[in-house]
Amino acid sequence: MTSFYQYKQIVSDSAILFKAPAFICSHQFEVLVQFPHHFRWPPKIIRQSIEQCLEDSKQTPWRVQLFSNINYQYFFVYPLLENKEDWVYICVGPVVMDEVSPNQIKKVLIQNNLDAAYEETLVKYYRQLPVYTLNQLRALERVLPGIVSQKSVLSSGKEFIEKRAYKENLEPVRDQAHPYETEKEFMKLFKEGDPRAVDQFSRVKYESSIVNSDPLRSEKNRMIVLNAELTRCCMEAGVERQEVLSLSDFYTNYIEMQSTLNNMKDLGTYMVKSYLERIQELHKIRVKSPIVERAKRYIYKNLTEPISLKIIASELQVHPNYLSSVFAQEMGDSISQFINMERIKEAKELLSISHYTVLEISILLGYNSQSYFTRVFKKEVGMGPVEFRNYVQVHK
Numbered sequence: 231m232t233s234f235y236q237y238k239q240i241v242s243d244s245a246i247l248f249k250a251p252a253f254i255c256s257h258q259f260e261v262l263v264q265f266p267h268h269f270r271w272p273p274k275i276i277r278q279s280i281e282q283c284l285e286d287s288k289q290t291p292w293r294v295q296l297f298s299n300i301n302y303q304y305f306f307v308y309p310l311l312e313n314k315e316d317w318v319y320i321c322v323g324p325v326v327m328d329e330v331s332p333n334q335i336k337k338v339l340i341q342n343n344l345d346a347a348y349e350e351t352l353v354k355y356y357r358q359l360p361v362y363t364l365n366q367l368r369a370l371e372r373v374l375p376g377i378v379s380q381k382s383v384l385s386s387g388k389e390f391i392e393k394r395a396y397k398e399n400l401e402p403v404r405d406q407a408h409p410y411e412t413e414k415e416f417m418k419l420f421k422e423g424d425p426r427a428v429d430q431f432s433r434v435k436y437e438s439s440i441v442n443s444d445p446l447r448s449e450k451n452r453m454i455v456l457n458a459e460l461t462r463c464c465m466e467a468g469v470e471r472q473e474v475l476s477l478s479d480f481y482t483n484y485i486e487m488q489s490t491l492n493n494m495k496d497l498g499t500y501m502v503k504s505y506l507e508r509i510q511e512l513h514k515i516r517v518k519s520p521i522v523e524r525a526k527r528y529i530y531k532n533l534t535e536p537i538s539l540k541i542i543a544s545e546l547q548v549h550p551n552y553l554s555s556v557f558a559q560e561m562g563d564s565i566s567q568f569i570n571m572e573r574i575k576e577a578k579e580l581l582s583i584s585h586y587t588v589l590e591i592s593i594l595l596g597y598n599s600q601s602y603f604t605r606v607f608k609k610e611v612g613m614g615p616v617e618f619r620n621y622v623q624v625h626k
Contacts, residue, residue, distance in 0.1 A: 237320060238263050240320055241321075243377065244265075244374070248322060250370075251323060251359075252321065254318060254320055254321070255321065259281045272352060273348055279300070279303075280305070283299065283307060284307055288317060291317075292311075294306055294374050295307050295308075295309075295447075298486060299486050300338075301338050301342070302330050303323065304324060304367060305322060306374055307319055320378060322370070325360050325362040326356065326359045326361055327364070329361060330359075333534040333535070335352050335353060336594065340594065413434050415430055420460075420502070420506060421466065421509065422509075428499065431502045445491060446489075449491060450494070453481075453494065454482065461475070467512065468512055470526065470530050473572075474505075477508070481501055483584075484583055485497070521548060529568065534596040539564075570606050574606065574607055577591055577615065581618055582619070588604065588616060591603070592604075
């Protein structure tokens, strides 16, 4: 059997090499060793989401698997079956795909039913997590199996063969990838804002290179890859970065919240349409003055915070009257109208495919009260949030 020292050496090497937390868990989800030693764990209720991923990983032992959750964390798990009952989990992570904002901290509190008193603890927790790009995650995905397999599977020859055979019997059959040209054509149409991109998408097969025997987990991984690709394409096309990240954040949460494959049906097409709308809107907008673009960037970045004409003007170091005049002239709406429209746009998405209550949505979008949010929503949409949600459900 592989010694605990060898397991410990794996996580030590991984933590140093990848500059990310790494740890070993027992079959009872007890952390036996971790690197770095000063790594600060989150409240127990958030740790439970990691424990659930460890439990799910047992469906495919001896395989490096990528997991993510609604708490913005990504991590790799390598489950080892020591005997008939005892499991050991080698884990690398958590890492995050972008710095977790104050608004996202508030979302974590709401999603996990945590008291506001935990906010400072969460801020300290997320500050210590390394930020990984999608390319870095993929690189880690390619390298990590070699490190783990070379060091952890050092048992007797017979045991190694038995484990290798067991692993290969679980190997799922993967569909052949669609031709590169099909995906290339989809990306071209998508970046141009061409509506034909939606039809072209139906011919493209987006897959995660992380294979999992759990169909729901595999579909989630596939949607995570698609979400990351659409985010990158939108940014390359010139859509405002904060707006794209906000949408990406929304879909990441939605994906991880799903409990059945049926809930994932047509999600890819819905995501493509949603991101495509952002590109189409960008193409309709004529070139704006720098001050207007700076104001819009500030609004997108602080959409969930208390913002006003006076606050924005102070941030941009211009007179409020001047900013108001230029913004209204070029955008056709006042700054307050623009802020409300952007907030309502996100509220409609949340009402359409999330289970958040109206109160929770009003909090997430920075409104002072549910009643004020309802009044603004009804004024912009023509019906209240509850009526809108019911309408969407009926017409799906």
